[in-house]
Amino acid sequence: MPIKNQHTSNQQANELAAKYPALLSEARRISANVVHGSHGRRKRGSGETFWEFRRARDEDPASAIDWRRSGRSDALFVRETEWEAANTVFLWRDNSPQMNWRSNDKLPLKCDRAAVLLTALSIVLLRGAERCMVPGVSQKPGTGIGAIERISREIITGTSLANSIILENSRNHAHLVIASDFLEGAQIWTQRLKRISQNGISVILLHISDPAEENFPFTGHVLFADSGNAEKIDMGRAQAAKTIYQQRFKAGREQIKAIASKNNWHFLNHRTDQHPANVFLALYQYLGVK
């Protein structure tokens, strides 16, 4: 069993690695749409953007004095810049077998779409001098353009388990983006996110779903199976289950949404047949507002 597991995970890693260039380039394409940059903290601090000139104080070193400004008057001025702090953004992608599914060859796998979105996000963030990290995979957070390659690879090829969302190095201003289909149900997820909610981290739950999961287009005699477990459900007339299923699916999503709103987190919904740019902009905005 372990051998098999290892084999499958190796195989999976290989498959994931094979997809890496394509997904990365897609992520780059999407991220190119966003004008990025460090976001000011609206207070003095270390940064590059000018914030204010203030009278030099005694403790200021001579090198801090802005001589050009000081030359225009008798007093000495120090040039203050806005405090620009880098956020750490944790990007976590659900790698459960359910994510590795699509209803139609023309649609991307759910996990691929999640990887694309998160990678695009990481590219933008790293360009904007933020710190990114993949919980459970990254040894240390990445900063700067140089880390794009590493973080992207870790997002796309990394296989972190759901209970590995343990955020070390987490600070108050840290963000966590969770891309998943949340099909395990609200209860399990409440459990998982409990500790994180206590940390006061800002979390974005990105709910990714396949259109077939929402529309339930099946008719006739269908034997439903799930690659994650051995469960099989034989339905004589699948169309009869449509209404109830849709209600349940919606309710499940609402419950996840409820978790988000309870903790004052954000909830985003994305279907794989939609263009990823919309949800990507929303993601970026949520991260940028704070």
Next chain:
Amino acid sequence: MLGSLIFLNPWSLLALLLLPVFWLILSALPPQPVLQNFPPIRYLRDLQDKTSSPQKIPLWLRILRLSIVASIILALSFPVILPRSDTVYDRPLLLIIDDGWASAANWSNVQASAKTIANAADLAGQQIAIVFTSTVQQNQSIIFEPYGQLLEKLQNHKPQAFAPNHGLLTGILQQSPLIKQQPMQIVWLSDGNDYGQVTALLGTLSSIGKLQVLRDPEQNNLRIAGLQIEPSGLKIRINSDSKTTGMLLAQDKNGNVLQRSVFELTSEQTTIDVTMPMPLELRNRMTAVRIDGVSSAAAVHLLDSSWAIPRLGIIAGRNRNSDQSLLSERFYLEKALRPFAKISAIDQSNMTEKLPPIIVLLDTGKLSDTADLRLSEYVEKGGLLIRFAGPRLATRQDDLIPVPLRSGGRLLGSSLGWEQPQQLSPFADNSPFFGLDHQQQINVTMQVLADSSPGLSDHVWARLSDGTPLVTSAIRGSGRIVLFHVTAAPDWSQLPLSGIFVAMLKRILPLAANPIVDLDNNLNPSPMLDLKMAINAKGQLTIPDGSHQILPANAEPEPVNATHPAGLWSNGRFSLARNVLDNLEINDFPQTSDEVIIGNIDNTKTIRFAGFLLSLALILLIIDNFLILILSGKTSILKRSAKTAIILLAFGLAGNFMFAAKPANAEQLDPFAVIEQTRLAYVAIDNAAIDRLSHAGLKGLSRELYLRTTVEPAEPVAINLETDDLNVILLLYWPFLSEVELSDAAIIKLNTYLKNGGMLVIDTQDAGLRALSAGGVDPALKSLFSQIDIPALRQVPKDHVLTRAYYLIESFPGRYVDAPLWVEADRKGSSLDGVSSLVIGSNDWAAAWAIDEEGQPLAGLSAQMDNQREMATRFGINLVMYVLAGNYKADQVHIPTLLERLQQ
């Protein structure tokens, strides 16, 4: 008209009882579920019971499947619909079928109709007897046969290529014990023709029982009723019972069509004479006339040896003008007869060999006794002897003449006589020359005169305008003697010089083919003929099956029959064509009494359903499969397979086009491409690099021509000397690097090309090497010169047209400069317009002209002179101008002299 539906295999209908079982099975077997991977399966739990309500095949699908099964079962029971039949069969049936030549074209209709009638009678429980009118035998008895055996007999019977023998049948019926026993019901499937005995047969049949005569309304008896020789061709009589159009084909013995004529028969006009113009040469090759597309023995008319080229022997005496062959009689005769006869000379001292059917005896004087005897015997036995008068006959007559002659010739129009040279008078209508143009000038100045005796005029075929005979003829034994009262050379008259001489001889020659024409048959023992080639009922020529008997050539003319069937009869020397309608009297069907029912046969075919039902089942099965795919949501498979099908189809089509297009750019030279636009050409040799350079060189030259002159050549062409047609080539550039072996055909082609004004530019391309060697004739060229006709050559003189055809040039550079240029020594040129057909050099011009795709020069030059490439181009342009414009610039040769004179 549809009649009853019956099942040939009714027992399989029992399987229909199983249909309810199928219904139950179909209901019990739900379709296989579709396996669907679905992650949110959690939400589907406990919905199972709700949705697994009896999943059944939809009703319409079940009906569809049941109908598949039902159609297969029905198909296996072989349902057929038989044509409707009005007749009530309450007596034994006698079925009489005309299976003669007229029934062949529509035999399948007759067969089907006979089967229908027999079937109906059999269903009514009646016994059936069947008799075919053509194949009826003298001692045949009429018996009832079991239905199956009868059907088989009907199925296997083939129509015959001769007429039904109604008379014989009448006799047999009158004596048949079967007929006498009981009244019968008689159905006669007639071909609608009366061959003379129908009335008798009708009478007999009416006395036997209830008679019904049925005809096929589609049958039109389209036939060739006769064939006649006309001076200009053939007159062919065509008969038909209904209006029709068609085409007559004249064929030779291999079936090749020599001539066609279209004919049209309207509904009023049932007989038409089609005139088929046919030159004698073609007529001699013709073996049959045929109506195209009609498979009937009557649509074929065979021709026998009376049409073939006759063999002809000439016995010539010692020539009077022995040293002047153009004045010899034999010369004129051979000229006149050559196209129409196979002429051989006969040595009069040695006449033991077999003699040809026609012998021409010139004015030989006294023959040797043996020869004389041999000739008499020959004529007696059926030979045709054509004689020409002359001084020797005039002085001394023998007995091989048609009419007695006065001794001594008659001189007309001489300087001392007052009679004018005589012309022909019109030909009498009993003369074989009747219809020929008599108004041609023949100016008879001398003739031998026939002794006037009673009955002379019967022997005269042509007279002069004063009434004296010019051509006389008489039957001798079984043969014939024809005498021209003038010589065969133009010393007595201008007859041998005129066209009418040929025309008269042409009329005489066919007489030999059938020597016993007009002859008394009793005199000679007739040859026996055997059938070499038979005409079958479908009008095809076949090998005889051996059931015929040999035929005496002088047999009574009788219609063809089973013992002497239609076809080509021959004894090796003499052949006789017997055609189906020869000597056959065909009348319309006589009026019948009211009791006889005259009707049309019912052509309604039996309709069989098995095939249709099986295809229906197959189609339903395919529909069912598609429906299953759609029902199980696997439409993507459908789409994909549809796409694949379209792609495959597209590829198939494209492939077709590609393969179809391939021959167009195959290597064979297309003469039209060369004619359409001026193209320079080069000889492709085995060396691909040289070929490329030749092509590039001529392309470069073409481009310069296009830029500088009004010559606008298209892409150059490569020539394969062995296969391509050279006639359309303007200028042929030949990079001549090594010895060549040309086939005889190629040599002939090349020689013809050079003679007809083509130009061959031979470039040995080795001036660079020759500078090192001692010069002399190139060994490779030597090999070529030994194969093609090369006129005397010389180096180009200073004032040659090549130096001034367009540009004024002094040398002829290519890649090299120094090598001499050779042209024909004869200034006027051996061929046309003073243009040398050969230009031979070794300066490698192609290299100097060659350009690449961008127009840049390809090869480096020896740089022995300034502007070498430009000069090479100028030489090339001069060369093409020289070919095209000829020597007109040669005038400039005289310009210096003219200018000098003007100055004076």
